[in-house]
Amino acid sequence: MQKESPIREPLILGNKSYHDITVDVAKPVLAKANKMWWIVFGISLVLFVWWILSVGYTIGTGIGVWGLNKTVGWAWDITNFVWWVGIGHAGTLISAVLLLFRQKWRLSINRSAEAMTIFAVVQAAMFPLIHMGRPWLGYFVFPIPNNFGSLWVNFNSPLLWDVFAISTYFSVSFVFWYVGLIPDFAMIRDKVNEKYWPLRKKIYSILSFGWSGKAKDWQRFEEVSLVLAGLATPLVFSVHSIVSFDFATSVIPGWHTTIFPPYFVAGAVFSGFAMVQTLLLVMRKVVGLEAYITIKHVEYMNIVIMLTGNLVGIAYLTELFMAWYSGVEFEQYAFLNRATGPYWWAYWSMMTCNVISPQLMWFKKLRTNIVFTFILALFVNVGMWFERFVIIVTSLHRDYLPSSWTMFSPTFVDIGIFVGSIGFFFVLFLLYSRTFPVIAQAELKTIVKSSSEQYKK
């Protein structure tokens, strides 16, 4: 039992007892889905089908069905990849870093944030695969002992580092998430009436790994969580640093920038929190979790968004300064071209969404307003997508030799794969929200007696 200052605002509203929490969390899983869920799921499914068709068409016909060309070899594919990886940063940050920092407010949101991470990384991981000219040979990127002679992967290549970074991050995040889920699965297992739902009972029994709630179970649970948090924390920083190396280690003006690793990590946390906001603001309404995901939670996340948004803004300005200060004409032109060239609209969309709009969060009134927060979160999502687009496309489309300068325009397949990946993501997330305990209720119960409204009175 821990003590908390009474002046801190409560993290659980209403007079929630342990039982109430159990019932609230188990409800979406045990009750029937409402109409809203079906509508959103239906739309997501349609988009997912579009994704399947677009990916199938790409693999069947060739990357030529995208809008890429001899000068711009990556565009929406890698933009989407980095965007999704970035989104996938919030979950682990919330559950691991905030765990280490003993931030109790994480408990209401960490489960869904982690789920979002897993699903976002799934989306992200698709892109490096499907963007390959020959995805059926994708296994070449793994250092598998082979009989092709002395062939081995190229450990100098940041793309190879990506392979390791993403797969490690995915594995650790997944295990961390799953470990946290065990006591909650056990709760659902115990709530399911075997008479009516024998299969469910069985599935949740298997999923909960025979959790019995013994003190020893809890002790091991706590220890594993802590160890995994320790493992996951560096990964939060390493993954996006490594993703940024894809660009930073190259020679292309606009890519070749030493500030990329911290800049990308800040951007990732920024976009990740925005996505968490986007999802949770809807979910708390739909699933009725207002008591657990309070305005205070929203405000905390908004503060993180504002902070990381400003970090990103400083990075943008630093880039501009360094381009000027370097005295290298290619660098100078690359950044000038971003802001004033044919893709100026992308650059200024990015600037508006990522740097200017988060400044509104300085106002307490705004950062505690749900509707405003939701709109701003969408802005940040859009802005961060544009950030990656700006970095990738505007740097490539006009690099060293003007003779090769050209432009990029997406095809319906590019759009299909991007929008479809959002559909795919929501399909996974919506299925999750109906089958998984969306709040880490077992852990949340640990703060009922310190941080809930009823005990703070």
Place this chain on the structure above:
Amino acid sequence: MTKQKKYWKGLAELANDPAIENLKHNEFVEKIPVDDFLGDGETLSNTSTSRRDFLKFLGFSTAAATLAACETPVIKSIPYVIKPEEITPGVANWYASTFYDGNDFANVLVKTREGRPIFIKPNDLSSAAPNARVISSVLSLYDSNRLKGVMKNGESVSWSDADTDIKDRLSSIDGDVVVLTNTIISPTTKSLLNAFSKKYAAKHVQYDAISHQGMLDANKDSFGQRVLPSYHLDKADVLVSFGADFLGNWLNSSFEKQYIANRNPKSGKMSRHFQIETNMSLSGSNADVRIPVKPSEKLNLIENLYNALKGNAPANDKIKDIVSELSAAKGKSLVICDSNDKAVQIMVNAINDMLGNYGKTIDLTQPSLLRAGDDNAVAQLVQDMNDGKVGALIISGVNPSYTLANAEAFNEGLKKVSLTISTALSMDETSTNVEYVCPDRHYLESWGDAKATLNQVAFTQPTIQPLFDSRQFQESLMTWSGDDSDYYTYLKNYWRSKVSWSSSLHDGLVELSSDSLSVSSFSANVNSISSQANGLELALYQSNSIGDGSQSNNPWLQELPDPITRACWDNYLTISATTARENGLTNWNISDGALNGDMVRLTVGDRVIENVPVLIQPGQAIGTLGLALGYGRTAAGKVGNGVGVNAYSLAIDNNYTLSDVKIEKVEGEHGFASVQLHHTMMGRDLIKETTLAEYIADPKAGNPDLLFDTHKGKLFADEVSLWKEFDHETGHFWNLSIDLTSCIGCNACVVACHSENNVPVVGKEEVRKSRDMHWLRIDRYFSSDMTEEVAEEQGLGAVSKYKAMEVPSENPDVAFQPVMCQHCNHAPCETVCPVAATSHSAEGQNHMAYNRCVGTRYCANNCPYKVRRFNWFDYAENDAFDYNMNDDLGKMVLNPDVTVRVRGVMEKCSMCIQMIQKTKLDAKRDGRKVLDKDAQTACSIACPTNALVFGDVNDESSEVRTLKSDERKYFLLEAINTAPSVFYQTKIRNRKA
């Protein structure tokens, strides 16, 4: 009963040896101990097959059964039953041959592999080097639109039926028998034509698609001989060209070598080249001084030059320098002009005569025989045809229904001719209007001779079995003349007595005992040519790739970008920015970068062409338009049909400059396929250049050392490098030097690379998407009025400076830069490939392992030179790309030494590794070192000016080694420290400061 014959198996049986009787009953001589083995149960149980043995047997038998079950892949190739003596599979055979199609002439060597011609390169014994079209002609051989046999009114007939019918009708025909051909330079063909004419009282009319009547007639008037002179550009210190694009298509006489011979800055002397022209031509872009003028003004300037040289009038300001420099270089100068007007050419002759150039830089005693067409005779023929005077017309080597301005009249006339025969290779515009098409053979299937000058004869020899049921025109002539022998025998007999047949055929050409033309001294009335033209003026030209349009169906040529506009798969009106603005015409880039433009209705006199796209061309004279001939074919075949508009219809009376031209903007927009969308260097140091005077004063002029500021002071790139160097001291280290002074941008290397390396053709739509596949491209940059200095002077900010830099000058300087994979020794692509599909060789090349490539395109993104090309689609075996690779016939041109890349892999220049390998293996087999002259790449072979020099810098005697230490040497984008194996030599213009 007949007596049974008794057979015995041996003497022993005959002798009734009892042993034999015994054997008969005993099949096995020795008893097989079956009982010993199986009968005794005890022994049997004592012998044991251990589990180990059992497994061994099992393993062996399973493996044996499995192996036996595996079918070896069936490869449907049929081996030679009897191997031809000269063909060794895998080893190329080279044959000397000669190309002449009435337009281009070249002495070539043809590479054949297993009986298929696949590559064409210059014959070093000759100066007539193949241009892009001649190099591409090997693909035209495998054109699937070629006729497979004789056609009569669109129906297939046999040769014998056709011959019988033709012979019968020829001998009983009413009216003239006329043979219409291109300029014939073959002595044997001429004598066969004579024989034919004798038999049927036939007339022979020679017709050049692009007329040179004016020049021929001018020389007739001036010197008494209707010939074209040969020129010695190498002896001309001052070269003044009034519109003659001699580096492009003017006279098609391989002037590049001569031109460059006198432009070697090392010698401390370069010719001064003035170009006064309307369209931006290849020659104009290489000129030291280029003066854009309207065609009418050009004539006035010629007259002014004439008068000024005579001292009759002061020189016009524009040509003041020209007059003074020409006067100072008498006998060492040359004035040429592209006009097809006799009076103009007479005046040019007079100018050259005044300058004493005849016999020095112009040679009439050894004329060029490549053009002898007579436009008047052609006009008369059309008239006669329409008057019903012509009974039979045999058309060979020309396509008048397409190239004649009055094609309708010709086609009408054809209907009135009772027997019409074409010998075209395919159903072209003319063939579709004639009765008989008796397909000729492609020159690579033919015998032939060619006398381009009086003192030399060149031979054409077949390099492949005829692909179709075709017959050479010459043999048709013989058959119709009643001569049943074959042309080969005729040719051989004709030349045998005059030259050494075998060695001439081996060399491809032979010098003849000096035969020269006697000409009178200049005597002609020089009449005033000054002119006043109204409205817009139009200058028709031949494009660098398509030329006169005879090879329109060749996908390599269609996709070969114009060196100046960098657009392919099109012709268009070139227009200056000012004139475009005045007429409300624009070009713009759409969202994927592709270039679009307005279209106009073009009216010249009573001729109207609808929907002609307009391309804004820096350097185009204000108030003028340019339009390429050779496009707008309707019956070229699947590739060439409907590409562009036909400009021949405008060339009334073979006038290629037209005035009072009207353009009217029409609805709609046109999409150009341009491989270069941005035209200036944006103030970057990509092409380093200087003037001759500065170069002589300081060989490092324009090419200062690149130094980096460090805490240790200024250091060279290799001293601040983080790279671990490869060892390039031992073994070979292949390097390529590209001299930007001698590179004239002619595109021969681009096509040679295309041909050697099985580069796919992707078509207009894909080029528009910036997905051209050329491994080697020639970047063309225009200068801009905005420079760093100007910006500083005007106090412009960076944004407005760069915006202004994007706009080329109205009359820009032009520079060409061939760019292929630079084979960086610190290659950015190599470090980023996750699967190490691209890696470095010990010999300085950057390799690409296609079958390892997974297609992440990271290498292409990280390539600062953007030379890597990705296979967006399956270009081979894909009906969506109906070009040569997806055609059983077209595939025959593929080089078996180079992989055809599959979709999803990255490809790029390999420095012709297959050729290097061959060179090394030959040297190894012969037990010698690799000779410098043997080390070649396709581009370096094709380069007519030796601008591309390839070799081993570790070879002390190599040319490339000298070039690498030249003061002019620089690396492209040296500041990135990529340490390329390709380097450039600064461009030097002979320009007054």
